[in-house]
Amino acid sequence: MSTQAGAAAGNGAGRRGRAAARTRRAAALLTAAAAIGTVTALPAWAAEAAPLPPYSFDPSAQRIAGAGTSADAKPLEPGRTYRDTLKKDGKLYYRLNLDTSRNTYVSAVAVPEPGGKAAYGDGFRISVQDGSGVECGYQDVNFGAGDYGRPLAAYARRIVDPDVSGCQEAGAYYVVVERDSDAASAPGDWQLELQHVTEPLLKENGPDELPGSWPSGTPAPVTAEQRKRQGGNGLHDAVSLERGEWRADIRPGQTLFWRVPVDWGQQLFTTAELGSSDAGDDLVGNALALGLTNPARGFVELKTVSYSGDPARVALDPRRPVDHKNRSAYEDGTNGMRFAGWYYLSATLSPQIAAKYGDQPLPLILRVDVTGAKQPGPDYAGDPGIFQVTADDRDAAASGATDSEAADDPTMAVVAAGGLGLGTVLLVGLGAWTLLARRAAR
Incomplete structure (x- = not known):
C-alpha cells in the first residue's frame, strides 16, 4: 500500500473512530438525561407537562440534623453550606462557636414542594441567640399575599460592636430556625439550605449615621437590545446579569434565579414584565413575585403583581446606594444593602x-x-471575601456565568441549559444521535 493510500485509509479509520466516539458520547448524554429525570414520555406524546425542575441545592452542602434543644445542637462551621429538613411547625437548633474578631451571618433557604398551598403569613423565622436566649439578630419571612409555596431566604446575624451591650462575648451561640404554618397549609416538609459566612471588622469604627439625602429617583428605562438569559433553579446556580434587558421563559409554579454584582456606592434597579397571553383574560392575583436577596442571603424586598392576560409589570423600590452605614437602619430594605x-x-x-x-x-x-x-x-481589617466585586465578577456578569459546579460540566450543562424539561432533552438528544449515526455510516 502506498504512503498516500495508507494515509487515506488511516484518515478514514480515524474519521470512523471519531464518528463512533461521537455516537457513544451522544448515547451517554441520553443515558444521563434519562437517569436524572422522572417522566416516561416525551412532551409531544405526554398527556401532562414535564415536572418543574427541582430547586438547585449546593452539591457541596453537608447533611446536618438540627436539634430539638440547644443542648444537643451541632456546630455550623464558617464558610460551609449545610442541608436539613424542616417539618411543619418545626423548630431546629444549631450551634455557633464565635470569637470577637468577625461578624457572623447564618442564612436559611427554605424550599417547599412546588405549588403547595400556603396561607397568609406562612413562613419561618431565623435568629442567632446567646446562651441566655437573648436574640442577637433575626429575620421573619413569609409568602406574603400569595397563597402558594416558593423558596424563601432569610438570615440572622451577630455583629461585634463595642457600643452594643449584648451578644459581644466569645463562646457558644445558637441558630434557631422556626417554621410558622397555618393549619390549612400544605403539611409537607421543607428542605433547608443553611450557609454560615463571616465579615471582617473595620480597622477603626467611625460614624455610622445615614446621609439625610440620597438619589431616590428611578433612572430612565434601560433601552439595551434584549438578550436571552434563562435563570437558574437556585441561589447556587443563579445566572449572572449585568445592566440590560433580559428575556427568559417561566412556567407556572417555577422560580428562576439571577445575580447582579453591585459595588460600594452603587444602586440596583430592577423591573420584571410578564408577557401577554392569548389564552384568556382571567385575573390571577399575585401572579408574579419578584424578590431581592443580599450577598449573605438576607431578605431585602419582595414585590408582586396580578395578571389578566395583558402585560404585567412589577418593580423593586429604589434603594439607597450600597454602604456599610446602611446597617444602622432598622428597615430590611435599607439594612440589607450593607x-x-x-x-x-x-x-x-x-x-x-x-x-x-x-x-x-x-x-x-x-x-x-x-x-x-x-x-x-x-477599611476592613481583613479579606472581605464575598463582600466585594472583583474583575472576575464583572466578567461573569457579562458572560452569564454561574458558580454552579454542574455548569462547569459540558454534559450536565447541555442537560440543564435553559431549564429544559427531560422530554425536550431526550428529543434533541435522539435527533443528535441519529445524525451522528448516519454520519458514522457514511
Missing part, C-alpha cells in the same frame, strides 16, 4: 396560572440597571 457583592433576584410565577392559561411558559422580561460610580469600600 455589602458590596452579588445581589440575587428571584421571579416566581403562580401555579394558578396553569388553570387559567395552561401549563405553558410565559415570556418574562427583566430590566436591570446598576447606577452610580464605584466608591471606596470600608
Whole structure:
C-alpha cells in the first residue's frame, strides 16, 4: 500500500473512530438525561407537562440534623453550606462557636414542594441567640399575599460592636430556625439550605449615621437590545446579569434565579414584565413575585403583581446606594444593602396560572440597571471575601456565568441549559444521535 493510500485509509479509520466516539458520547448524554429525570414520555406524546425542575441545592452542602434543644445542637462551621429538613411547625437548633474578631451571618433557604398551598403569613423565622436566649439578630419571612409555596431566604446575624451591650462575648451561640404554618397549609416538609459566612471588622469604627439625602429617583428605562438569559433553579446556580434587558421563559409554579454584582456606592434597579397571553383574560392575583436577596442571603424586598392576560409589570423600590452605614437602619430594605457583592433576584410565577392559561411558559422580561460610580469600600481589617466585586465578577456578569459546579460540566450543562424539561432533552438528544449515526455510516 502506498504512503498516500495508507494515509487515506488511516484518515478514514480515524474519521470512523471519531464518528463512533461521537455516537457513544451522544448515547451517554441520553443515558444521563434519562437517569436524572422522572417522566416516561416525551412532551409531544405526554398527556401532562414535564415536572418543574427541582430547586438547585449546593452539591457541596453537608447533611446536618438540627436539634430539638440547644443542648444537643451541632456546630455550623464558617464558610460551609449545610442541608436539613424542616417539618411543619418545626423548630431546629444549631450551634455557633464565635470569637470577637468577625461578624457572623447564618442564612436559611427554605424550599417547599412546588405549588403547595400556603396561607397568609406562612413562613419561618431565623435568629442567632446567646446562651441566655437573648436574640442577637433575626429575620421573619413569609409568602406574603400569595397563597402558594416558593423558596424563601432569610438570615440572622451577630455583629461585634463595642457600643452594643449584648451578644459581644466569645463562646457558644445558637441558630434557631422556626417554621410558622397555618393549619390549612400544605403539611409537607421543607428542605433547608443553611450557609454560615463571616465579615471582617473595620480597622477603626467611625460614624455610622445615614446621609439625610440620597438619589431616590428611578433612572430612565434601560433601552439595551434584549438578550436571552434563562435563570437558574437556585441561589447556587443563579445566572449572572449585568445592566440590560433580559428575556427568559417561566412556567407556572417555577422560580428562576439571577445575580447582579453591585459595588460600594452603587444602586440596583430592577423591573420584571410578564408577557401577554392569548389564552384568556382571567385575573390571577399575585401572579408574579419578584424578590431581592443580599450577598449573605438576607431578605431585602419582595414585590408582586396580578395578571389578566395583558402585560404585567412589577418593580423593586429604589434603594439607597450600597454602604456599610446602611446597617444602622432598622428597615430590611435599607439594612440589607450593607455589602458590596452579588445581589440575587428571584421571579416566581403562580401555579394558578396553569388553570387559567395552561401549563405553558410565559415570556418574562427583566430590566436591570446598576447606577452610580464605584466608591471606596470600608477599611476592613481583613479579606472581605464575598463582600466585594472583583474583575472576575464583572466578567461573569457579562458572560452569564454561574458558580454552579454542574455548569462547569459540558454534559450536565447541555442537560440543564435553559431549564429544559427531560422530554425536550431526550428529543434533541435522539435527533443528535441519529445524525451522528448516519454520519458514522457514511
